[in-house]
Amino acid sequence: MYVDAMDLRCSSCDVAADPLAWACPSCGGPLDVPSIPLAGSPAGEGVWRYRDWLPAVDGVSLGEPTTPLVRMPWDGLDLTLKLEGALPTGSFKDRGTAVLVSWLAAHGASSVVIDSSGNAGAALAAYSARAGLTCHVYAPASASPGKLRQIAAYGAELHAVPGTRQAVADAAVEHARATGDVYASHAWHAMFIAGTRTFAFEAWEQMGVPDAVVLPVGAGTLMLGLAHGFADLRAAGLTDRVPEIYAIQSTACAPLVTDGPEPVEVVVGDTAAEGVKIAHPPRGRAIIAHATDVLAVDDAALWTAHERFRRAGVYTEPTSALAPAGLTRLTGRLTGKAVLMPITATGLKSPA
Numbered sequence: 580m581y582v583d584a585m586d587l588r589c590s591s592c593d594v595a596a597d598p599l600a601w602a603c604p605s606c607g608g609p610l611d612v613p614s615i616p617l618a619g620s621p622a623g624e625g626v627w628r629y630r631d632w633l634p635a636v637d638g639v640s641l642g643e644p645t646t647p648l649v650r651m652p653w654d655g656l657d658l659t660l661k662l663e664g665a666l667p668t669g670s671f672k673d674r675g676t677a678v679l680v681s682w683l684a685a686h687g688a689s690s691v692v693i694d695s696s697g698n699a700g701a702a703l704a705a706y707s708a709r710a711g712l713t714c715h716v717y718a719p720a721s722a723s724p725g726k727l728r729q730i731a732a733y734g735a736e737l738h739a740v741p742g743t744r745q746a747v748a749d750a751a752v753e754h755a756r757a758t759g760d761v762y763a764s765h766a767w768h769a770m771f772i773a774g775t776r777t778f779a780f781e782a783w784e785q786m787g788v789p790d791a792v793v794l795p796v797g798a799g800t801l802m803l804g805l806a807h808g809f810a811d812l813r814a815a816g817l818t819d820r821v822p823e824i825y826a827i828q829s830t831a832c833a834p835l836v837t838d839g840p841e842p843v844e845v846v847v848g849d850t851a852a853e854g855v856k857i858a859h860p861p862r863g864r865a866i867i868a869h870a871t872d873v874l875a876v877d878d879a880a881l882w883t884a885h886e887r888f889r890r891a892g893v894y895t896e897p898t899s900a901l902a903p904a905g906l907t908r909l910t911g912r913l914t915g916k917a918v919l920m921p922i923t924a925t926g927l928k929s930p931a
Contacts, residue, residue, distance in 0.1 A: 586613065587769050590865070598686040601767045609861050610769045617815040621784070626677050626777045632811070633678055634773055636685040639710045641667035643677060648785055651891065651920075653903070654910055658918045659789070660893060661782060664925030668729070670896075671778065671801050671923045672702035675765055678774030680706040683761055688712060691763040694751035696744065696853045697726030698924055699765040704735035715760060717751040719744060722853060723929035743847065744856045766798035767861050775804025776811065782919055783812055789822045790916035793909065795901035795923060796826035796835065796873070797855030799866035805921075806869040822919070823871040827905035832856045833875035835866055842867070850878055853929070854898035880904035894926035 586595040587610040589603035596603060596610050603610060612634065619631030625643035627633075649660045663671035680703070683691060690713035693703045700716035707714035714735040718727060722739075731737045738754075740747045748764075755762035765771045778801060782789065788809060796802050802824060809821040828835055831848035832855060842863035847856055860866060867873065884903035888895055902920050906913070 587611070588613065599683065599688060599761050601762045601764055609767060609865075612769045612773045614814075615773070615811070617811055617817065621780070626674055626774065629777050629780050632776075632780065634682055634770060636678075636681040639677060639681045639684060639706055641673070641677070641705060641709055643667060643673055645781055645785070649893065651893070653906060656906065656910065656913055656918055657916065658906075658920060659786060660920050660922050661778070662893075662922050663778075664895070664922060664927075668698070668701045668705045669925045669928055670698040670702065671775065671921060672699045672765060673706075674777050675771030675774035675800055675804065676702035676706045679763060679765070679768055679770040680710050680712065682770040683763060684710045684712060688761045690758070690760040691715070692717070692751050692754050692758075692760045693763050693765070694718070694748040695765070696856065697722045697730070698854060698928065700735070701726055701729045701733070703763055703765075704730045704733035707735065708733045713760075715751075715754060717747050717754065719747050719853075726928055745858060765800050766857065771800055772804045772807065775801050776808035777804075778921065779805040779808025779812065783809070783818065786917070786919070788812070788818045788820055789919035791823040791825060791871070791913055791918045792920070793825045793827065793902050793905060793913075793918060794921045795852065795855055795898050796828055796866060796870075797832075797857040797898075798860050799826070799835075799862055801921060801923065802826055803862060803865060803869060824869060825905065825909055826866060826870045826873040827901045828873060828875045829855055829881070829901060830875045830877045832858060834858055834860065835863055835870070835873045836875045837867065837873075840864060840867055850881075851897035852878070852881060852901050854896070854923070855901065874905050874908055876901060876904040876908070880907065889926075893922065895922045896924040896926050896928040899923045
């Protein structure tokens with residue numbers, strides 16, 4: 580199996596880490612992947628079309644397609660949706676998970692564990708099954724039943740945890756420490772973000788570089804991946820610009836809505852947007868630095884946008900509806916601009 584010698588390095592203290600590490604062994608901060616030159620040409624379809632632009636591993640695949648674009652009339656804006664629910668497990672998490680599981684398997688992992696509100700757990704369960712890895716998923720007991728059934732259906736060991744989302748994360752980390760299983764957190768592992776860069780690559784080939792991207796943000800793994808992806812395209816001379824990025828959070832959990840460079844402390848409330856209930860995003864500082872702006876909307880706005888999408892033939896999970904809900908507050912800033920919006924997961928994940 581071909582694996583490159585790429586180091587994972589700490590984004591704060593530049594310490595190199597083991598390939599299976601998920602955090603810096605010195606300071607405990609997130610790790611980053613060194614810049615990957617965009618050499619060679621894309622070939623094929625979907626995530627592994629960009630094999631030459633990804634970490635050099637043999638790709639674990641479930642036949643990921645290039646996700647479709649749909650133009651959407653929206654209050655005079657030039658809005659295009661990218662339907663990530665078309666990916667094998669129904670969410671954008673397949674992009675990062677395909678690369679992450681490939682990397683972990685190539686470096687000798689045999690058992691993995693994750694904490695997830697549902698989508699990342701389902702993706703890890705599916706790709707682990709494909710790669711022959713044992714998979715443990717810690718999820719909130721209150722998570723959408725459909726997501727929990729999907730996780731179990733792939734053969735993963737599902738651990739439903741009562742209490743807060745942080746309690747779920749703590750339980751997964753403790754499992755990893757006690758058993759030696761690899762903690763394959765989408766929020767922490769650098770290889771997940773290496774995979775979500777492919778969203779930018781696909782969009783660039785389909786429509787060029789949009790003027791702006793508007794998307795829901797919790798742990799920020801899609802946002803950071805597409806930000807890095809568009810920056811990589813510019814660095815390679817394939818485009819001369821990058822888009823503005825507008826991150827939308829829920830008012831029930833908005834640690835990234837701040838005038839400063841660091842996330843703020845929040846008390847997490849109730850929201851249908853279960854995918855963004857991340858009170859302490861590990862890469863919060865990086866999200867704030869890469870975002871043009873971060874806004875928060877409430878569930879009333881979320882459900883209004885959700886219904887409007889449904890009436891236009893687009894069925895999205897509630898978390899995804901944060902993004903169109905945020906458009907109301909961005910109309911003046913986006914008028915006349917080409918706006919791209921990821922529909923991060925299908926509505927079949929957690930139907931209203």
